[in-house]
Amino acid sequence: MKNSSRRDFLKLTGLGAASLMASTASASEGVKLGENDVGMFYDATKCVGCKACVAACKRVNDMDAVPAPNDEDRLWDAPGKLDYRTRNIIQLYKEDEETWSYVKHQCMHCVKPGCVSACPVTAMMKDERGIVYYDKDKCIGCRYCQIACPFVIPKFEWPKAFPKIVKCDLCKFTNLKEKGIPACCEVCPTEAVIFGKRSDLLAEAKRRMETEPEKYQEKIYGEHEIGGTNVIYLAPQKVNFAQLGFPELETHSYAAFSENIQHTIYKGFIAPVALYSLLTFVAIRNRKKNDGSEDEE
Amino acid sequence: MGHHDEYIVHRSKIFTPAFFGLLAVVIIGFYYIGVRFVEGIGAVTNLSDGYPWGIWITYDVATGTAFACGGYAVAILVYIMNNMKYHPLIRSAIVTSLFGYSLAGFSVVLDLGRYWNMYGFFMPNRWQPNSVLFEVALCVMTYTLVLAIEIAPAFLERLIYSEKKRFMTIKKAARWIYPRLDKALIFFVVLGITLPTMHQSSLGSMFIIAESKMHPLWHTGLLPLLFLINCIFIGYSMVIFESTLSSVGFRRNLETREIAGLSKIIPILAAAWLGVRFYDLINRGHLADAFAGDFHSWMFLGELLLIAGGAFILSWRAYRNSPRMVFIAAIMLVIGGGWYRFNVYLIGYDPGAGWKYFPSLPEFMITLGLISFEILGYIVFVKLFPIMPKPHKVHNPGVESPVK
Numbered sequence: 001m002k003n004s005s006r007r008d009f010l011k012l013t014g015l016g017a018a019s020l021m022a023s024t025a026s027a028s029e030g031v032k033l034g035e036n037d038v039g040m041f042y043d044a045t046k047c048v049g050c051k052a053c054v055a056a057c058k059r060v061n062d063m064d065a066v067p068a069p070n071d072e073d074r075l076w077d078a079p080g081k082l083d084y085r086t087r088n089i090i091q092l093y094k095e096d097e098e099t100w101s102y103v104k105h106q107c108m109h110c111v112k113p114g115c116v117s118a119c120p121v122t123a124m125m126k127d128e129r130g131i132v133y134y135d136k137d138k139c140i141g142c143r144y145c146q147i148a149c150p151f152v153i154p155k156f157e158w159p160k161a162f163p164k165i166v167k168c169d170l171c172k173f174t175n176l177k178e179k180g181i182p183a184c185c186e187v188c189p190t191e192a193v194i195f196g197k198r199s200d201l202l203a204e205a206k207r208r209m210e211t212e213p214e215k216y217q218e219k220i221y222g223e224h225e226i227g228g229t230n231v232i233y234l235a236p237q238k239v240n241f242a243q244l245g246f247p248e249l250e251t252h253s254y255a256a257f258s259e260n261i262q263h264t265i266y267k268g269f270i271a272p273v274a275l276y277s278l279l280t281f282v283a284i285r286n287r288k289k290n291d292g293s294e295d296e297e
Numbered sequence: 298m299g300h301h302d303e304y305i306v307h308r309s310k311i312f313t314p315a316f317f318g319l320l321a322v323v324i325i326g327f328y329y330i331g332v333r334f335v336e337g338i339g340a341v342t343n344l345s346d347g348y349p350w351g352i353w354i355t356y357d358v359a360t361g362t363a364f365a366c367g368g369y370a371v372a373i374l375v376y377i378m379n380n381m382k383y384h385p386l387i388r389s390a391i392v393t394s395l396f397g398y399s400l401a402g403f404s405v406v407l408d409l410g411r412y413w414n415m416y417g418f419f420m421p422n423r424w425q426p427n428s429v430l431f432e433v434a435l436c437v438m439t440y441t442l443v444l445a446i447e448i449a450p451a452f453l454e455r456l457i458y459s460e461k462k463r464f465m466t467i468k469k470a471a472r473w474i475y476p477r478l479d480k481a482l483i484f485f486v487v488l489g490i491t492l493p494t495m496h497q498s499s500l501g502s503m504f505i506i507a508e509s510k511m512h513p514l515w516h517t518g519l520l521p522l523l524f525l526i527n528c529i530f531i532g533y534s535m536v537i538f539e540s541t542l543s544s545v546g547f548r549r550n551l552e553t554r555e556i557a558g559l560s561k562i563i564p565i566l567a568a569a570w571l572g573v574r575f576y577d578l579i580n581r582g583h584l585a586d587a588f589a590g591d592f593h594s595w596m597f598l599g600e601l602l603l604i605a606g607g608a609f610i611l612s613w614r615a616y617r618n619s620p621r622m623v624f625i626a627a628i629m630l631v632i633g634g635g636w637y638r639f640n641v642y643l644i645g646y647d648p649g650a651g652w653k654y655f656p657s658l659p660e661f662m663i664t665l666g667l668i669s670f671e672i673l674g675y676i677v678f679v680k681l682f683p684i685m686p687k688p689h690k691v692h693n694p695g696v697e698s699p700v701k
Contacts, residue, residue: 083346114506120431121417122424138417141410143349144430150509152648155346156410158339163410226509247649249509258506259427261518265498266432276491279377283487286379 031112031227031253033198037130038170039109039230040185041201043208044244045215046192047102049090053184053193054079057088057106060174060183063166082106084157087168088184093243101236103244104184104193107132107153107168108222109230110255114148115167117255123165124154130198130230131176133169141165150226150249170195198230205234221246227253303385304451304683307547311680319669319676326666329659333407341659347652348643350408352664355642357404359500360635362437363528365397367539368444369493370532374562376486385686386555388451389543390536392684395444396671402441404667405434429502436496443489449478451682497528504641513583514597515645522573524641527634530566533559534607534630541624543685550688551620560617563630567608571601596636596644603633 057063058077064085068078079086087106094100113132115124123139126132134154141163145154157163170176175183185195194201205220214237221241222232226249235241242248265271333341344351367390374383406412417423418434425431456464456471501524508516517523537556544551578584587597607629616622643654656664679685 117427118430118506120425120428120434121414123417136411138414138423139411140414140417141412142405142408142430143410144428144503146346146349147504147510148506150507152347152652156349157337158344158346159337160339161335161337163337247509254506254508257508257518258429258502261505261521262427262429262432262499262502265502265521272491272495275494276487279487279490280484282379283376283483286376287483289379290381 031256033111033228034128034130035199036128037111037198037230038196039130039198039201039232040170040182040193040195041205041232041234042104042193043205043234044101044103044192044239045234045236046190047090047104048190048192049092049102050189051090052187052189053104054086054088054090056175056183056187057168057171058086060171061087063087082153082155084155084163084166087166091245093239093245099238101239101244102192103235105245106184107170107231108151109168109170110226110253111228111230112226112253112255114150114226114255115145115154117259118144118148120144127172131170131172132167133172134165134167136164139165148255150247150254198232201232205232208234217241224251225249227251227256303687304388304454305685305687306455306681306683307549307679307685309547309680311677316673316676319673322662322669323666323673326663326669329663329666330407332659333663338408338410341657341663343654343657343660345652345654347648348646348654350642351654352643352656352660353404353408355639356664357667358401359503359642360638361397361404362401362500363497363524363531363634363638364535364631365394365401366493366497366528366532367391367536368394368447368532369490369497370529371536372486372490373529376483377490380558382558383555386536386540386552388448388684389539389679389686390532391444391447392675392678393535393539395441395448396674396678398437398441398444400667400671402437404664407663429499429506433496433499433503436492436499440489440492440496443485443492446478446485447482447489450475450482451684453478455682493528494525498522498525500524500638501641504646507646510646510648511641512586512593512645512647513581514578514586514593515641517577517581519573519577520641523570523577524638526566526570526573527637530563530570530604530608531631531634533563533566534627534634537623537627538631541620541627543679547679547685549685552686553620555686556620556623557617560611560623560626563626564608564612567604567630571605571608574601593645596640600633600636600640603629603636607633 055077058065065074065077066079066083066085067074068076071078079089081091082089082105089105091103091105092100093103109130109132111130113124113126116126116132118124120142121138121140123135124132124145125135141156143154143156143165145165146152146156153167155166157166171182175181175186179186181195185193188194194204196204202220202223209216209218209220216237217235217240219241220232220234222229233241233246235244329341338344342351368387371383371387371390374380375387406415409415418431418438453471453475456468457475459468498521501520501522504511504516505518505520537559540552540556543549575584578587587594587601607626610616610622610626610629616626
């Protein structure tokens with residue numbers, strides 16, 4: 001399983017025409033890399049931790065403030081982590097003056113999203129540009145998307161009587177729609193996070209890594225993880241991705257694995273129908289036998 | 298199927314001390330259910346974005362439906378294996394299944410944050426067939442309906458054989474429906490075997506997608522098979538447990554012959570389950586984790602020892618002849634099998650650093666309230682309708698009506 005999906009994935013990440021071919025070839029695997037997929041690229045070495053992206057995200061997406069502790073006047077918005085009021089966050093990992101890094105967390109926009117695969121009522125969807133978004137009018141609040149997401153990204157409005165799921169949708173209905181760019185990427189003063197086509201972003205990340213190999217970790221997070229994500233990351237040499245809060249994931253898509261098993265068992269609903277027919281045949285034959293023996297009594 | 302004379306109404310007082318004790322727990326549970334709907338799920342639970350599913354899903358749904366698999370497991374024996382001697386057990390098993398599944402369904406509604414959107418399950422344009430939960434949800438809903446149809450003859454018999462002169466039209470309708478339902482029933486019975494085969498295995502598949510969050514002792518592509526076998530041996534054990542308890546509680550004779558038969562089947566199923574479990578652990582190279590001595594390995598050994606121990610007891614004829622030992626073994630298998638499901642849904646699930654879950658008091662009380670509601674329902678139900686097997690001594694079918 002692991003080997004075959006890795007092989008398929010290598011096919012997938014081939015450039016240009018090769019990727020187009022591979023995406024049709026691997027349709028059975030379930031991981032399709034869209035040609036027009038957009039995403040974000042965050043270079044942790046460029047981030048200055050100003051949190052302009054956090055503020056901009058909250059402003060355009062109309063998110064509630066998170067009061068700081070002891071802030072009686074409620075003048076601050078001081079989110080510490082992602083939750084139902086915060087889709088996008090900047091955090092700091094620091095060991096000492098030399099070993100530190102900022103990190104931006106939000107939805108990774110997986111190429112094969114677990115949340116979309118898990119949702120029973122298509123409230124989680126992936127659009128033609130690879131943006132994973134949410135429709136509260138379909139959502140039943142089962143929270144299976146939260147179980148399915150390896151990054152613990154979809155957040156639930158726990159304190160509310162009529163809650164919804166909250167996650168980054170690359171400003172699909174707000175900034176991206178109006179200005180063609182997600183708010184966080186628009187306001188970033190150092191271009192630490194940039195928006196673009198996934199293939200372009202990946203090429204840029206590789207270029208930076210090749211130009212200054214001493215500056216970066218030897219890995220682009222999101223390039224291969226669970227079949228790839230549309231948001232990709234570079235981390236500084238001295239801080240690894242685990243320290244920045246990224247789980248170590250395999251290269252095969254968990255969602256595709258789950259779907260494969262389910263489809264193998266069900267064979268497009270033929271298997272249940274066959275089982276039902278077989279059991280009916282057996283049960284009716286048994287009933288005839290028993291009715292016969294009863295008549296004799 | 299002409300077997301209605303196998304069952305009797307259990308004649309005794311409905312309002313017993315046990316009734317009021319259970320009722321008190323039900324009322325506390327429903328108080329917190331009220332709080333949940335007014336103040337939100339966060340107000341009554343310790344759930345979080347890391348642990349979005351707690352004991353309501355783990356116990357009420359994933360484990361409770363396995364405990365309610367008696368109807369399914371006995372139906373396989375009777376209708377597929379053609380072992381008619383178990384037929385007298387089927388009604389009480391189906392009633393338990395109906396209550397168990399209704400409880401699961403009710404819990405899901407409590408757990409759903411946006412329950413008012415549930416109608417989406419009936420809109421084909423919203424169906425998402427890749428979702429394991431979609432399959433489980435539709436299957437469980439349909440099965441609950443099928444269980445209600447399967448138990449309908451008991452209602453009708455009650456109406457038909459009632460000596461009261463009121464409601465003559467209803468009685469007439471019941472007399473008309475009964476033979477027709479009896480003929481069609483086999484198709485529902487078979488549906489009642491197909492559906493649990495589907496959703497019980499899918500309850501296992503549910504956590505395949507959470508691969509990175511699952512402890513390797515429990516994450517495997519064989520989850521559906523393990524859940525399926527698990528629910529069948531739990532089902533038989535539950536029938537033994539329940540039959541023994543109601544014999545003691547209702548002062549009836551033990552259904553010794555049927556219980557001895559079931560006790561013979563259980564060890565075979567448990568052995569098959571253990572075989573798959575160990576084959577899988579060895580195959581994936583995680584057998585060492587099972588004996589690592591850490592928390593998860595103890596949890597694994599707990600589930601394992603109870604299941605293997607229960608099956609071991611039942612594999613000896615001497616023990617099978619002792620109702621006490623059979624009862625103990627059945628309890629071990631029910632707890633061990635349920636423990637396995639807890640391990641998959643909760644204990645073996647780890648969303649990463651910084652997340653913790655232990656159920657809150659209201660969460661416990663809601664679950665306890667619902668379990669009490671289920672037991673209460675069962676106790677009242679068997680006193681109103683012909684559900685319990687007729688004692689073996691009376692053997693003159695057709696002379697007595699099942700309802701006096």
